Amino acid sequence: MAQAQTLSRNQQIVLDIIEKAKGPLKAYSILFNVQKKGINAPQQIYRALDKLIEMGKIHKIESKNAFVACRSSDCEISKATAFSICESCEMVDEISDTKLSKYISSFNHKKGMKFKRFNLEFFGLCKKCK
């Protein structure tokens, strides 16, 4: 379990926006949303995003270059992440399924590689869109 971490000003601002959002946010869309708070440069966003990812507060959806808040709390600082992504409405939902996660984590690659982390992205149509 990760210990509680205090967030810096910029980290908190960025996290707040991501947590309030209904879906994944892109870095530059976050930037436009925080300009009134005195954040003006991409670097400031990307630095906060990097730290928030390290802390496990958010995840990057690699296939969309977008960021979501972690809603799962048992994804062990992003060591085992899984998402379901609607190809129509772009909704992203974090999958928190112990059995699935355990199964994948225990997968052993024949070629002698030792895994530290995985990321799984499912694509399809959500309830509303199908």
Place this chain on the structure above:
Amino acid sequence: MAQAQTLSRNQQIVLDIIEKAKGPLKAYSILFNVQKKGINAPQQIYRALDKLIEMGKIHKIESKNAFVACRSSDCEISKATAFSICESCEMVDEISDTKLSKYISSFNHKKGMKFKRFNLEFFGLCKKCK
């Protein structure tokens, strides 16, 4: 099983480069490599890449924005892809494991989403790097 498809000139050029490569290639690195063949613009690369992905000839490694040739032939036109990625040397290896693939494909999301496709990326250290 996908039927044999004939590739256009640019598609063949791009595929050749990706198949010869030892590791994942980035779009602009492909571009620099084919300028002697008369391909000069990113669009030409990205268009070929798109088609090759559709055909299942190559895959995009989302976490690296890079492309690898499909070595598996049973990934059913990219409906079920899995890769092992070394965080040190950037080696990428396509995982072709029927059991793993079946298990993940049969996963049913509680929230009623019907999955059409998944992509799984493992990260760690390869044999050489650990």
Place this chain on the structure above:
DNA sequence: TAACAAACGTTATATTATAACAATGATAAA
């Protein structure tokens, strides 16, 4: 208080990807 690390602000630039439009080539029906 000195030393160190983390976070910040800023400017510039690198990297990845798409828009838009005209021209060409291949396929197949009429």
Place this chain on the structure above:
DNA sequence: TTTATCATTGTTATAATATAACGTTTGTTA
């Protein structure tokens, strides 16, 4: 063969995503 249709190409321009580099400020600890 002509005409229609569709995929592919070439080209210019621009959008979107991300990092480098530098100096300053702030917070923590010795």
